[in-house]
Amino acid sequence: xxxxxxxxxxxxxxxxxxxxxxRLLLGPSASDRLVAMNVLSSIxxxxxxxxxxxxxxxxxxxxxxxxxIFGFLGFLAITRFLKNxxxxx
Amino acid sequence: xMIKEVVALIFFIIGSAFGIVGMIGLFRxxxxxxxxxxxxxxxxxTVFSYLIALLILSPSIxxxxxxxxxxxxxxxxxxxxxxxxxxFIWESEExxxxxxxxxxxxxxx
Numbered sequence: 001x002x003x004x005x006x007x008x009x010x011x012x013x014x015x016x017x018x019x020x021x022x023r024l025l026l027g028p029s030a031s032d033r034l035v036a037m038n039v040l041s042s043i044x045x046x047x048x049x050x051x052x053x054x055x056x057x058x059x060x061x062x063x064x065x066x067x068x069i070f071g072f073l074g075f076l077a078i079t080r081f082l083k084n085x086x087x088x089x
Numbered sequence: 090x091m092i093k094e095v096v097a098l099i100f101f102i103i104g105s106a107f108g109i110v111g112m113i114g115l116f117r118x119x120x121x122x123x124x125x126x127x128x129x130x131x132x133x134x135t136v137f138s139y140l141i142a143l144l145i146l147s148p149s150i151x152x153x154x155x156x157x158x159x160x161x162x163x164x165x166x167x168x169x170x171x172x173x174x175x176x177f178i179w180e181s182e183e184x185x186x187x188x189x190x191x192x193x194x195x196x197x198x
Contacts, residue, residue, distance in 0.1 A: 001094040002146050005101050009139055012105045016135065019112045020128075031121040031178040038125075038170045039115075039132035042163070046136040049159060053143050053152060061155035065162065072166040079177045 006054050013050065017043045030082055037078070041071045097142040104138030107131060121178050129171035136163065 017040065024036035045068055052060030111131015118124045140160050147153045 001091075002097070005094065005097055005142065005146065008105075009101060009142070012108060013139070016108050016112060016131070020115070023115050023124075023128075029121060029181070031174065031181055032124055034174045034177060035121065035125045035128045036115075038167075038174055039111075039128045041170070042132040042136045042167050045159075045163065046139050049140065049143055049156065053147055053156075056148050056152070058149075058151050058155065061152060061159065065155070065159055068159065068162055068166055072170060075170050076173065079173050082177065083180060 006050065009050055010047070010054075013043055013047050017047070034079065034082070038075065041075065045071070093145050097145040100138045100142035100145070104135045104142065107138065108135035111135065122175065125171060125174055125178065129168070129174075133167045133171070136167070 020036050020039045020043065024033055024040065027033045027036060045064055048060055048064040048067060052058065052064065108131050111127050111134070114127025115124055115131065118127055137160070140156060140163065144153060144156045144160065147156055
């Protein structure tokens with residue numbers, strides 16, 4: 001039963017990630033792309049934790065914590081960088 | 090043993106329901122703001138309910154404690170990320186034109 005839930009989660013997250021990347025590629029303006037990137041970073045975090053739980057390896061969870069911290073900082077930097085360009089991405 | 094899995098299954102179903110709705114919203118809405126609403130709804134809620142399901146299913150105490158810390162930090166960083174994006178959209182190029190066109194019709198803005 002638990003393996004069923006874990007693999008179900010894995011497939012759902014993979015489907016969400018592909019749909020969000022499609023949104024990322026399609027998005028007309030930079031703001032849609034940032035929205036998609038925000039969702040993608042949370043989905044990547046969920047995938048990391050899920051992989052940590054399935055393989056019962058504690059290392060992935062530490063990686064997930066560091067990923068969350070630096071992902072957030074990187075996200076701040078990207079929005080700061082995009083602020084003054086003329087939205088020509 | 091069964092109760093734990095049933096509760097985890099419930100959270101899993103809730104999370105995937107929110108995810109599917111969020112994904113549909115991400116494509117249906119025309120405006121970056123409503124896309125941000127749908128996207129952050131689907132991103133934060135889905136991942137949060139998955140984390141709770143994983144918290145219930147976690148095999149050892151070490152993993153459980155780490156997941157609790159991760160949940161706390163995720164709840165801090167994800168919504169702030171969304172608010173940063175909304176601030177960026179508000180200052181970006183086309184939001185200015187939108188506001189100018191809105192100002193012509195309605196003086197209150």
